[in-house]
Amino acid sequence: MTAGRPRSFDIDKAVDIAMNVFWRKGYAATSMADLTKAMGINAPSLYAAFGNKEGLFRRAMDRYAEGPAGFMVVSMQQPTALDVVTHMLRAAAASHTDPHFPAGCFMVQSESTVGDKSEKLRRDIIKQRNGGEALLRKRLEQAKADGDLPAQMDPTELARYAVTVMYGMAIQAANGASRKDLDQIVNFTLKNWPTSAKRKINS
Amino acid sequence: MTAGRPRSFDIDKAVDIAMNVFWRKGYAATSMADLTKAMGINAPSLYAAFGNKEGLFRRAMDRYAEGPAGFMVVSMQQPTALDVVTHMLRAAAASHTDPHFPAGCFMVQSESTVGDKSEKLRRDIIKQRNGGEALLRKRLEQAKADGDLPAQMDPTELARYAVTVMYGMAIQAANGASRKDLDQIVNFTLKNWPTSAKRKINS
DNA sequence: CCATTTATATAACGATCATTACAAAATTAC
DNA sequence: GTAATTTTGTAATGATCGTTATATAAATGG
Numbered sequence: 049m050t051a052g053r054p055r056s057f058d059i060d061k062a063v064d065i066a067m068n069v070f071w072r073k074g075y076a077a078t079s080m081a082d083l084t085k086a087m088g089i090n091a092p093s094l095y096a097a098f099g100n101k102e103g104l105f106r107r108a109m110d111r112y113a114e115g116p117a118g119f120m121v122v123s124m125q126q127p128t129a130l131d132v133v134t135h136m137l138r139a140a141a142a143s144h145t146d147p148h149f150p151a152g153c154f155m156v157q158s159e160s161t162v163g164d165k166s167e168k169l170r171r172d173i174i175k176q177r178n179g180g181e182a183l184l185r186k187r188l189e190q191a192k193a194d195g196d197l198p199a200q201m202d203p204t205e206l207a208r209y210a211v212t213v214m215y216g217m218a219i220q221a222a223n224g225a226s227r228k229d230l231d232q233i234v235n236f237t238l239k240n241w242p243t244s245a246k247r248k249i250n251s
Numbered sequence: 252m253t254a255g256r257p258r259s260f261d262i263d264k265a266v267d268i269a270m271n272v273f274w275r276k277g278y279a280a281t282s283m284a285d286l287t288k289a290m291g292i293n294a295p296s297l298y299a300a301f302g303n304k305e306g307l308f309r310r311a312m313d314r315y316a317e318g319p320a321g322f323m324v325v326s327m328q329q330p331t332a333l334d335v336v337t338h339m340l341r342a343a344a345a346s347h348t349d350p351h352f353p354a355g356c357f358m359v360q361s362e363s364t365v366g367d368k369s370e371k372l373r374r375d376i377i378k379q380r381n382g383g384e385a386l387l388r389k390r391l392e393q394a395k396a397d398g399d400l401p402a403q404m405d406p407t408e409l410a411r412y413a414v415t416v417m418y419g420m421a422i423q424a425a426n427g428a429s430r431k432d433l434d435q436i437v438n439f440t441l442k443n444w445p446t447s448a449k450r451k452i453n454s
Numbered sequence: 455c456c457a458t459t460t461a462t463a464t465a466a467c468g469a470t471c472a473t474t475a476c477a478a479a480a481t482t483a484c
Numbered sequence: 485g486t487a488a489t490t491t492t493g494t495a496a497t498g499a500t501c502g503t504t505a506t507a508t509a510a511a512t513g514g
Binding site: 076 | 279377415416425426428445
């Protein structure tokens with residue numbers, strides 16, 4: 049193995065904690081002292097492991113994509129277009145109100161908290177969000193190629209609409225909406241989903 | 252009139268400028284130096300006029316409600332339930348992409364930028380947002396009493412859904428969506444609006 | 455057992471933070 | 485014209501910001 053004194057903390061758990069703190073307070077309002085205190089380590093250990101504040105935040109972003117936002121990738125694997133959207137919105141409702149995390153969506157909340165000190169970070173957060181919409185759009189294009197979507201339906205339009213509702217649900221969660229409230233929004237959205245290939249919408 | 256040296260700056264213009272700075276940078280990332288520089292005044296003048304940073308932000312909130320978000324009150328005065336929602340979403344699309352202001356919605360953006368230094372301010376921002384939904388809900392309840400909404404439609408559900416789409420549009424605008432993009436979302440939403448009293452949906 | 459390597463804890467760095475003393479300037483009241 | 489009042493510009497307050505220099509502790513390699 050490599051020589052040197054072994055690291056005294058679990059780096060993955062540290063990132064988990066940092067994600068929670070950033071999520072709750074926002075990027076600019078989170079101080080390095082907040083982070084080191086919550087993570088139970090000293091500043092030099094943090095800088096050695098993550099470079100700087102922005103580096104740690106980027107690790108938290110990755111962690112969010114794999115954890116609370118992991119449903120995006122899973123949803124795309126559903127068999128039909130409607131199943132994909134249904135799974136995505138239901139999973140978002142659950143994730144946005146998961147009691148293990150702050151209410152809402154880390155990506156939706158974070159962008160506005162960066163300020164203008166790191167414009168590149170802000171752009172990368174937006175890039176990540178738009179990546180989610182692109183994922184759904186491509187899946188719906190696939191559905192159309194499979195004959196799973198009526199010819200007049202535009203995958204771009206559908207994806208943009210569905211993601212917009214998902215964004216809005218994140219704000220609703222931040223406003224204090226419950227899982228039940230969000231499920232109601234999902235049901236309402238699906239009830240009026242404009243596809244002839246409509247299935248049952250009960251959970 | 253009252254004695255004393257006259258104020259050398261326009262207080263309404265100062266609030267306008269502060270709103271723009273807060274909107275663009277977020278609450279925590281905006282420094283008093285940022286504000287005084289943009290407003291063209293010195294710190295003591297700012298504190299004499301607005302109390303402190305939070306006081307100035309609250310003035311900016313009020314300014315936003317009367318200005319860029321003034322369409323909310325106007326929309327409620329439309330004759331039918333569908334007209335109300337149509338007007339609201341179209342006006343939101345215009346406001347969220349108004350080139351005179353940062354992209355998106357000041358209220359949607361701001362809440363997450365406050366941090367935890369002023370929990371009361373955060374709650375008041377959320378209160379303001381929920382106030383918009385309450386406004387629409389009451390208008391739709393009125394519509395139902397007027398026989399303008401089918402009996403099976405729930406005003407609470409309808410209002411929550413419409414406001415959720417509006418929130419989502421604010422995030423889309425922050426992501427870089429154009430007025431045209433948002434109008435497409437509005438058209439899509441109205442096209443599937445679940446009321447038998449549907450009218451023409453072209454702009 | 456000693457050299458090397460990496461992580462640790464303590465303490466400090468200059469910069470910036472929100473806020474305010476202080477005194478000069480500019481107005482009204484009488 | 486002088487007293488009272490309010491705003492102004494300058495400069496400073498202590499606190500906190502993100503980051504790092506330094507020295508010690510704990511591991512491996514030979």
